[in-house]
Amino acid sequence: MTQVLRQLVTFDEFISWYPENAQQRYELHDGVIVEMVPPKGDHEEIVGFLALEISAEIKRLKLPYFIPKTAFIKPLEADSAYSPDVLILNRPNLVNEPLWKKESTVSYAASIPLVIKVVSTNWRDDYLKKAADYEAVGIGEYWIVDYAALGGRRFIGNPKQPTISVYLLVEGEYQVRQFLQGDVIESPTFPELNLTAEQIFQTANM
Template sequence: MTQALPKIFTFEEFAAKYPDKSGKHYELHDGEVVEMPQPTGDHEEIVTFLATKITLEYSRLSLPYGIPKTVLVKPPQRESAYSPDVLLLNRPNLVNEPLWKQKSTVIQAASIPLVVEVVSTNWRDDYHKKYADYEEMGIPEYWIVDYAALGGREFIGKPKQPTILVCCLDEGEYQINKFRGDERIQSLVFPDLNLTAQQIFEAGGTIVNS
């Protein structure tokens, strides 16, 4: 039996067709339209918690940032488009974004100080595909919040345990720091952020003995 190959979309085709009226959520991965799984309530609680904490911090510092509801991140050299769980925008740079006005899409690292992905069942995308593309784009900081310990053992240990990976760009490559339990998150973008891994996990109902 011959299996039909998936239709390959350009970014322009994807942006014109999605989102559609189905109410489903899609991303574009190297030309293939991927339906994203419906997030759990715990997942959304963590997203809301982090967006609130980060908003409070950039507001306290009077930084010209914002966290939009729906924005696409497009790696410039790829037919891909991602919709991060939390995307911190550097609003003054949006005037330099060619796709911003018409497609609410950013392609420049200067527009994205920080991006957060809260891990779901499609964890390989967060740990491999998005990690590589965000790094190649030069996004300064990328958090992988694996509250349900879904990722591979090479990333979160054996036995698996809830972990937050903070990936900070250093000479074009991400350097990874891992946080668990009552360890305070160390962020280059927000060095004074007073937030522990456990506080983030508890926002999603995960209680971990530290």
């Protein structure tokens, strides 16, 4: 993670600054523009696999959800904007999102059934900052897919091993369940998804 602009900017300034047809991804963290580390091939294979599996489940269940190519989550009370690896949006609630039409940005939990982040070198943001902000927004389900066991031991245990952490909102606070190897992922948003952690991790080794 490389900070590219140290002076604080507002969300509106960030959107105005964002390069058109940018080849690089950027996020806004408390007013600081952050250049995201280019993803590795393994990372992208897992993102693609999850997007396909979840899209198939959305279609099978005829849910009013979709996965945008690029969109931001903006906590209402902060000058931050996050671009998750996989973001599931609830189409009917987008009429209530004032920033959706022009900025492809959502801020309300009712629009965001599930967020998935595949961990890269900026793992502290995923486990600490983004988890706290998504909890504040009220997002009901947040996955952290740590396929390379990069996260700190306080997050994924010792010895470290590939782990999927599923954060579920319970009475306004996240509670986390962790899934390893052959564990079947339990997702309230997609209760019949029937994917094991190992299936997801092996995608990067095919």
